[in-house]
Amino acid sequence: MSSQDEHFQAAAPDPAASSADDGMTWWYRWLCRIAGVIGGMSCAFAGLWNCVTINPLNIAAGVWMMLNAFVLFLCEAPFCCQFIEFANAVSARADKLRPWQKAAFYCGMAVFPVMLSLTLTTLFGNAIAFATGVLYGLSALGKKGDAISYARIHQQQKQMDEEKLTGALEGQA
Numbered sequence: 001m002s003s004q005d006e007h008f009q010a011a012a013p014d015p016a017a018s019s020a021d022d023g024m025t026w027w028y029r030w031l032c033r034i035a036g037v038i039g040g041m042s043c044a045f046a047g048l049w050n051c052v053t054i055n056p057l058n059i060a061a062g063v064w065m066m067l068n069a070f071v072l073f074l075c076e077a078p079f080c081c082q083f084i085e086f087a088n089a090v091s092a093r094a095d096k097l098r099p100w101q102k103a104a105f106y107c108g109m110a111v112f113p114v115m116l117s118l119t120l121t122t123l124f125g126n127a128i129a130f131a132t133g134v135l136y137g138l139s140a141l142g143k144k145g146d147a148i149s150y151a152r153i154h155q156q157q158k159q160m161d162e163e164k165l166t167g168a169l170e171g172q173a
Contacts, residue, residue, distance in 0.1 A: 024099065024139050032135045036076030036106075039129035043110075044069035046125020050117070061117035065125055068109045072129060075102075100140035106133030 024032075047065030050058050073080045078091035094102070110130035113122050 023142060028135075028139060032132060032139070033076045035128060035132040035135055036072050037080075039106075039110075039126075039132045040069040040072035040076070042125050042128045043072065046121050047113075050113075050119070050121045050125070055117070057117045058119065061113040061119075061122050064113045064116065065122065068113070068126070068129055071109065072106070072132070076132075098140065099136045103133045103135075103137030103140060106130070106136065108133075 043065045047062040047069060050062030050065060053059060053062075070081075074084070074087055074090050075094035076091075078087040081087040097105075107130055110126040110133060114126055116122075
């Protein structure tokens with residue numbers, strides 16, 4: 001095995017560890033990744049279009065959007081950045097982040113160019129990148145429970161309260 005293969009294996013994320021920690025299903029994880037790739041493409045195209053102007057704030061917002069696209073590709077689809085040596089290492093580190101951390105990072109990245117230059121190009125260009133952050137944020141909230149489990153929890157709490165009440169009354173007698 002070459003040193004390059006060892007480097008890639010060391011940088012590759014452990015799928016069992018990441019899926020056990022965040023509780024995301026495989027299809028939701030793919031949905032988030034696909035949204036990240038599409039968000040990166042929309043940021044790249046809109047950022048390039050935004051740079052074709054004279055206004056310096058539009059140019060700054062366009063450059064930031066292209067930086068957002070690069071970060072989204074690097075974190076969500078490192079195979080798109082095969083020419084960069086550290087792409088797999090960055091992707092592995094991004095996979096270890098919790099969903100709420102990714103949500104805050106992606107939403108913050110998407111809001112900054114809109115604050116720099118509020119135009120339709122920046123709004124629509126960053127919308128899917130922001131939506132990727134929202135998807136990660138929703139996964140951080142966790143699964144919705146069913147009514148049966150909530151009823152069981154409520155009944156157990158009610159029984160515990162009754163036992164505490166009867167124990168307190170017996171202690172007074």
